[in-house]
Amino acid sequence: MAEDKSESEKQYIYIVQSSLEPSKCKIGKTNDLERRLKEYNNMTGKSKENIYQYLFTCEVKDMTLVENAISKAFSDLREEKSKEIYFYNPTLFMRYAKFIKSHKLFVKEIFIKTDDKKQIIQIVRKTTPSLEERGVSKIEILHKAKRIDNDEFYTRYEDVEKELSMYPKRIWNNKVVFCNCDDAVDDDKRNTSAFALYFMLNFKELGLKKLICTHYAGKVDLFNQGPKGYIFTTNGFREVDYPDGYSGSFDDPLSLKILREEADIVCTNPPFSRAIDYWRTIIESGKKFLIISNIVSAISTAYIPYFKENKVWAGYNDVDWFLTPKKELTRASGYWFTNLSINDRPKYKQLKIVPLKEIPAKYKKYDDNKVLLVDNCYIPSDYKKIFAVSTRPILNGLLEKGYEIVHNKQYDPPVNGRICFKRVLVKKQENKN
Numbered sequence: 001m002a003e004d005k006s007e008s009e010k011q012y013i014y015i016v017q018s019s020l021e022p023s024k025c026k027i028g029k030t031n032d033l034e035r036r037l038k039e040y041n042n043m044t045g046k047s048k049e050n051i052y053q054y055l056f057t058c059e060v061k062d063m064t065l066v067e068n069a070i071s072k073a074f075s076d077l078r079e080e081k082s083k084e085i086y087f088y089n090p091t092l093f094m095r096y097a098k099f100i101k102s103h104k105l106f107v108k109e110i111f112i113k114t115d116d117k118k119q120i121i122q123i124v125r126k127t128t129p130s131l132e133e134r135g136v137s138k139i140e141i142l143h144k145a146k147r148i149d150n151d152e153f154y155t156r157y158e159d160v161e162k163e164l165s166m167y168p169k170r171i172w173n174n175k176v177v178f179c180n181c182d183d184a185v186d187d188d189k190r191n192t193s194a195f196a197l198y199f200m201l202n203f204k205e206l207g208l209k210k211l212i213c214t215h216y217a218g219k220v221d222l223f224n225q226g227p228k229g230y231i232f233t234t235n236g237f238r239e240v241d242y243p244d245g246y247s248g249s250f251d252d253p254l255s256l257k258i259l260r261e262e263a264d265i266v267c268t269n270p271p272f273s274r275a276i277d278y279w280r281t282i283i284e285s286g287k288k289f290l291i292i293s294n295i296v297s298a299i300s301t302a303y304i305p306y307f308k309e310n311k312v313w314a315g316y317n318d319v320d321w322f323l324t325p326k327k328e329l330t331r332a333s334g335y336w337f338t339n340l341s342i343n344d345r346p347k348y349k350q351l352k353i354v355p356l357k358e359i360p361a362k363y364k365k366y367d368d369n370k371v372l373l374v375d376n377c378y379i380p381s382d383y384k385k386i387f388a389v390s391t392r393p394i395l396n397g398l399l400e401k402g403y404e405i406v407h408n409k410q411y412d413p414p415v416n417g418r419i420c421f422k423r424v425l426v427k428k429q430e431n432k433n
Contacts, residue, residue: 153322
């Protein structure tokens with residue numbers, strides 16, 4: 001009867017991470033897991049505060065073949081200068097582990113724990129620097145958190161996936177996507193941007209040439225992470241080479257340089273508090289974009305000229321739920337806006353374009369200025385004068401159905417001496433049936 005392999009003959013694949021580098025992990029191979037981890041933690045020149053821990057370990061039948069399969073499958077997520085280093089966030093980690101466990105040469109997952117007094121070695125799902133390691137106290141965290149605008153929300157992954165899946169994949173092929181308000185890193189206090197995560201997970205499928213992610217880390221850099229930016233290509237990832245003083249803001253000179261010189265398509269959720277500046281920046285750049293903004297942007301004075309001049313239009317979907325900085329769900333009225341082509345907009349069918357006399361009385365009235373107001377997505381097909389609509393018809397594609405905006409400012413209709421909800425003035429284009 002054949003004897004079992006000795007421990008020294010067994011082969012293992014591991015994922016290990018440094019406590020001071022939460023954006024990276026190393027995927028490697030070894031015949032001795034405990035010895036390998038001790039080697040990491042006893043490297044010459046390593047800081048005492050820098051502790052390596054295994055995130056995942058397993059036994060395999062051929063560690064070299066499995067390691068090669070991993071490097072091929074995740075080539076765009078490997079660090080360019082060190083091919084054993086991979087980009088890390090919890091979602092990517094789970095994908096790495098799932099790939100390894102599904103490989104035909106996978107034997108079993110291994111869990112390791114030692115009683116070394118100098119090192120406590122145990123399996124963990126993720127590691128991050130402590131507040132002490134970052135040089136920040138809990139009091140400083142609280143003071144900084146109070147300065148965050150209450151309207152800074154983070155997009156859920158499912159909302160990004162829902163919208164981006166509506167566009168043909170060919171628009172992304174060989175393109176440089178710039179997510180200029182997006183953190184690619186994840187730790188126990190913040191989430192990976194859903195935009196960054198979507199493009200990282202679908203980099204090869206979309207045929208991207210490059211993904212660039214930057215995020216603001218200025219006055220309210222809660223965790224002393226500093227401004228970070230990452231570039232992903234088919235050859236792997238690297239940090240953005242940014243100068244001292246770089247804030248990471250979308251209007252920082254370096255961010256603007258990337259926008260002008262490298263980006264093909266911009267995709268992000270810019271901070272609502274700076275939406276006016278962001279829209280101006282992105283539209284003046286002349287680049288393609290797909291962004292989230294307040295649902296009433298289409299009837300607000302700051303943005304109406306863009307819709308009037310056909311420089312922007314609505315995307316496909318509402319965005320009703322966001323995450324707060326505390327990772328709690330909150331409701332907010334958002335919508336996708338873009339200058340990418342929209343084909344066969346599904347929401348056309350919500351427009352009720354009928355003769356004026358067929359619009360129910362409760363959905364039409366005249367204000368004190370004798371301007372016709374229509375509601376519930378009713379649109380008079382035979383009305384030649386100017387009339388006012390709310391935001392929903394614009395989002396449903398009214399301007400693509402032979403109607404146009406006639407004034408650059410929002411319209412605040414007076415009814416019986418009281419100002420009602422704002423609208424935008426439109427009319428049917430001439431020679432349109």
